[in-house]
Amino acid sequence: MGATDAGRCDADGVACMSAHELDARRMLCPMPVIKAQNEVKTLEKGDTLAVICTDPGALHDIPAWARINGHQVIETEQVDDELIITILVGE
Amino acid sequence: MAIKKHKAIALISGGLDSLLAVRVLQEQGIEVEGINFYTGFCVEGHTHAIRNKDKDKEKRNNALWSAEQLGIKLHIVDIIEEYKDVLLNPKHGYGQNINPCLDCKTFMVSKAVEWIHENRKDGFDFIITGEVMGQRPMSQRKEVMPIVAEESGADDLLLRPLCAKNLAPTKPEREGWVDRERLFGFSGRSRKPQMALAAEYGFEDYASPAGGCCFLTDKSYSDKLVDLWDSRGSREYELDDIMLLKVGRHIRPKPEFKLIVSRDAGEGQFLTGYRNQYTTIESVSHNGPLVLVDGKMEAADMPLAAAIVARYGQGREAEKVEIAITSPKAEPSNIWVQPMRVDAMPMEWHV
Ligand code: SF4
Numbered sequence: 138m139g140a141t142d143a144g145r146c147d148a149d150g151v152a153c154m155s156a157h158e159l160d161a162r163r164m165l166c167p168m169p170v171i172k173a174q175n176e177v178k179t180l181e182k183g184d185t186l187a188v189i190c191t192d193p194g195a196l197h198d199i200p201a202w203a204r205i206n207g208h209q210v211i212e213t214e215q216v217d218d219e220l221i222i223t224i225l226v227g228e
Numbered sequence: 229m230a231i232k233k234h235k236a237i238a239l240i241s242g243g244l245d246s247l248l249a250v251r252v253l254q255e256q257g258i259e260v261e262g263i264n265f266y267t268g269f270c271v272e273g274h275t276h277a278i279r280n281k282d283k284d285k286e287k288r289n290n291a292l293w294s295a296e297q298l299g300i301k302l303h304i305v306d307i308i309e310e311y312k313d314v315l316l317n318p319k320h321g322y323g324q325n326i327n328p329c330l331d332c333k334t335f336m337v338s339k340a341v342e343w344i345h346e347n348r349k350d351g352f353d354f355i356i357t358g359e360v361m362g363q364r365p366m367s368q369r370k371e372v373m374p375i376v377a378e379e380s381g382a383d384d385l386l387l388r389p390l391c392a393k394n395l396a397p398t399k400p401e402r403e404g405w406v407d408r409e410r411l412f413g414f415s416g417r418s419r420k421p422q423m424a425l426a427a428e429y430g431f432e433d434y435a436s437p438a439g440g441c442c443f444l445t446d447k448s449y450s451d452k453l454v455d456l457w458d459s460r461g462s463r464e465y466e467l468d469d470i471m472l473l474k475v476g477r478h479i480r481p482k483p484e485f486k487l488i489v490s491r492d493a494g495e496g497q498f499l500t501g502y503r504n505q506y507t508t509i510e511s512v513s514h515n516g517p518l519v520l521v522d523g524k525m526e527a528a529d530m531p532l533a534a535a536i537v538a539r540y541g542q543g544r545e546a547e548k549v550e551i552a553i554t555s556p557k558a559e560p561s562n563i564w565v566q567p568m569r570v571d572a573m574p575m576e577w578h579v
Contacts, residue, residue: 163501165471167266167289171306191501194289201292206301 155180159188162219166194170202173224177208180226185211187223195220234405235259236387237340238356240302241441242290244422244434245358245390250298251429252389253356256406260356262302263343264291265336267311268470269442290435297431307339308467315444316463320375325450327442329367330375333359337380354385354400360422361391361415370394370415390414390422443474452478455579459483459523468505472522475499477540478579481532485523486579489540504556509537512562513550516541531565538567 159176161169169190176186188199199222200210207227214221238250240262250260295302314335318328337355344352359368359376367376373395377386384399392401393413401408414421419436426434443449452473457463459480472488475495480486487509490496496518499508507521519537534551543549544567552560 167292167304168306170289170292171266171304174304198289198292201289201296202302202304205292205295205299 154183154185157184157186159186161188161190161195163191165192166198169195170198173199174202174206177224177226182226182228184226185223186226187221189219189221191218191220193220195222199224233257233259234353234400235261235351236354236356236400237344237352238262238300239336239340239358240264240291240294241358242294242435243358243441244419244426244431244436245360245363247294247297247358247431247434248422248425248429249356249358249389250294250300251431252411253406254298256410258406260298260300261350261352262291262295262298262300263340264302264304265307265311265339266304267315267332267442268308268467269311269315269444271442293435303343305339305343307335311335312465320372323364323367323445325445325447326453327444327450329364329445330372333357333367334376334379337376337382337386341381341385353405354387354398355382356387356389358390359388361388361394363415363417387411443470449473452579455480455486456522459486468502472502472520476520479536479573479577480579481536481577482525482529485521485525485529485533487533487536488520488522489537490517490519503554507553507555509533509551509553511538511541511543511549512552513548514538514541514543514546516543516549530561530563534563534565535568536573538565539570539573541567543567544570 157176157180159172161172164172169188169192173186173188180186196213203210203224209225209227210222211225212223236253236258238246238260240246250262253260291304292302314331315328318331320330323329337357340355344355359373361368361370361373377383380386387398387400387406388395390412391414392408392411394415397408400406456465456469456473475498476488476490478486478488488499490499499518499520502520507525509519509521510516516537517540521533525533530553534553537551538544538549541549547566548564549567550562550564552562554560
């Protein structure tokens with residue numbers, strides 16, 4: 138389990154933003170929040186992290202966590218029983 | 229010359245006291261960030277919301293909610309593994325149930341000390357908690373408060389804004405980082421002073437856990453945990469074990485296994501998530517609960533388990549009920565049983 142890196146770079150090779158993914162399926166809150174928090178610590182401002190989880194509690198907790206810590210939830214998607222919550226990393 | 233703004237890390241449980249403790253210091257211009265420790269036993273919005281009857285309660289994490297009210301950052305730290313030693317070997321023993329409150333408090337404050345060192349660049353100067361003297365029988369008696377400060381290694385960098393005036397001045401007070409006069413001297417079990425202060429600050433809708441901040445203070449939960457340890461002959465546990473103790477009816481017809489019977493659709497759905505790890509039993513011919521088997525159930529025990537499961541379904545009055553028993557990754561084996569009569573089930577099977 139962990140984040141997969143699917144970084145995108147500018148033509149000159151300078152990283153401009155990278156998209157990451159975190160598997161938090163079957164974890165109960167607050168574990169998806171804790172995993173997301175720890176992953177975000179390793180990322181840069183402007184990166185995104187898509188957290189894939191199954192506990193609906195995350196729909197409330199991840200945005201609350203993002204708000205208070207200066208990040209932004211930019212997309213929330215539900216695919217079957219899975220939720221994909223995408224965070225844009227802030228400061 | 230600019231005056232250095234002092235910074236504190238606050239232990240946030242999600243209850244009223246830590247909410248107030250932070251606000252008291254914010255009023256004095258102290259910058260605060262919160263830290264919340266997740267032991268796996270925490271009483272927390274979503275676990276309550278598993279049951280249907282609690283579905284309309286707001287599903288929120290109280291620590292995150294508190295931080296948002298206060299406008300502070302919150303760091304949530306997973307201490308599930310390290311906490312096992314605190315729970316299994318508490319130096320100061322247990323409270324009324326298997327709550328090792330004094331060791332737990334000390335451990336959490338020591339983790340906050342560690343946090344300050346690890347995040348030295350962020351310049352935290354001291355630690356605060358929402359403790360109120362004499363509020364909890366075990367961890368907040370006057371004579372034990374210095375124990376937490378000393379054994380955690382926080383010493384006089386541990387400030388309790390709500391009861392500071394009952395204790396010797398700490399370094400933040402002596403150095404004038406905070407004004408001791410504007411701290412409080414709350415003591416005793418009455419919640420009135422805190423409620424008055426909450427009203428003054430305009431806090432509403434805060435969480436007010438009755439027993440404590442975790443399931444270990446709950447008798448029925450503690451009994452289930454002790455039963456689990458006894459039946460396994462070992463006190464080891466995993467996160468799934470302690471989560472499952474929070475849901476369902478637990479029935480132990482034999483020392484080797486117990487049945488976890490969902491009480492409503494919400495719990496049934498929750499237990500469904502464990503199908504690939506546990507053997508499940510459910511009624512096929514009638515509606516009924518989803519049941520998880522925890523432990524070792526022999527083939528000879530299946531009719532007994534099936535009869536119990538049938539007793540909790542709509543076929544309880546029927547002559548025969550068809551029951552499916554499914555092991556992970558196997559096809560179900562179906563049997564017909566006569567549901568166990570309600571009065572035939574010994575009370576001591578209920579954990
Ligand atoms: S109630 Fe639980 S979390 Fe709170 S101090 Fe006691 S053991 Fe620790």
